[in-house]
Amino acid sequence: MTTALVTGANKGIGLEIVKQLVDRGLTVYLGARDPERGAKAAADAGARFVQLDVTDPASIARAAADLDRLDVLVNNAGITGGRMNAPGDADPASIREVFDTNVFGAIAVTEALLPLLRASEHGRIVNVSSTVGSLSGMVAGTTPTSLGYVPSKTALNAVTLLYAKSEPGLKVNAACPGYCATDLNAHAGHRTPAQGAAVAVTLATIDDDGPTGGFFDDEGPIAW
Numbered sequence: 001m002t003t004a005l006v007t008g009a010n011k012g013i014g015l016e017i018v019k020q021l022v023d024r025g026l027t028v029y030l031g032a033r034d035p036e037r038g039a040k041a042a043a044d045a046g047a048r049f050v051q052l053d054v055t056d057p058a059s060i061a062r063a064a065a066d067l068d069r070l071d072v073l074v075n076n077a078g079i080t081g082g083r084m085n086a087p088g089d090a091d092p093a094s095i096r097e098v099f100d101t102n103v104f105g106a107i108a109v110t111e112a113l114l115p116l117l118r119a120s121e122h123g124r125i126v127n128v129s130s131t132v133g134s135l136s137g138m139v140a141g142t143t144p145t146s147l148g149y150v151p152s153k154t155a156l157n158a159v160t161l162l163y164a165k166s167e168p169g170l171k172v173n174a175a176c177p178g179y180c181a182t183d184l185n186a187h188a189g190h191r192t193p194a195q196g197a198a199v200a201v202t203l204a205t206i207d208d209d210g211p212t213g214g215f216f217d218d219e220g221p222i223a224w
């Protein structure tokens with residue numbers, strides 16, 4: 001593997017994924033929607049900046065056209081929607097916004113880059129998901145009752161499985177970084193973004209005999 005693209009990578013876990021892939025010797029494209037913050041983060045991380053808003057088809061098309069090869073795609077961009085969207089107090093417009101980024105954004109970016117990934121001898125896709133998307137966790141009642149963020153990660157897990165089944169030449173896995181201190185949760189997480197990045201980096205650079213269609217955190221497989 002020599003070339004990677006990470007979406008939503010100007011800060012937080014995505015930026016740490018970029019840095020760790022750069023440390024492993026990859027050429028890394030740091031995707032960010034804001035050109036100023038993205039270019040600065042890329043320069044600091046030793047990466048190449050590519051403007052990429054995962055909800056904007058024109059931006060996705062331009063980014064894809066900028067690349068002539070790609071081995072690793074990390075769909076990391078994600079939002080919570082800024083409100084809980086608990087059952088009984090849910091705003092469909094806010095939920096739609098969350099799905100636009102966390103689910104449809106990941107699909108749109110993946111579709112645009114599939115031709116390059118298929119052309120790679122070691123194509124990898126990592127979708128940055130969350131244990132909160134685990135249906136098993138919902139059955140057990142251990143999951144926050146948010147109708148936006150939580151089902152968006154369940155859907156992203158399903159998307160991961162379906163790409164894994166339909167792209168046997170690639171390794172397609174979902175990663176949960178754990179609860180990390182980032183802007184996403186007002187820095188309430190107990191792990192560092194660097195710790196959270198590690199599982200995605202492992203899956204992004206996994207050997208040809210490694211798993212596909214799995215859902216992992218640092219400890220190993222997570223129940224769907």
Ligand code: NAP
Pocket residue numbers: 007008009010011012013014031032033034052053054055075076077078079101105128129130131176177178179180181182183184185189
């Ligand atoms: P973060 O610090 O808020 O970073 C989110 C990144 O996504 C930012 O760079 C943001 O860009 C970008 N983004 C949002 N919408 C975008 C769009 N439309 N196009 C391109 N980029 C966009 O959050 P984080 O904690 O690092 O989250 C990274 C991933 O980890 C997310 O998928 C999240 O769901 C997942 N995750 C996080 C935790 C945790 O505890 N932090 C736990 C489980 C899973 P801007 O700066 O422009 O807004």
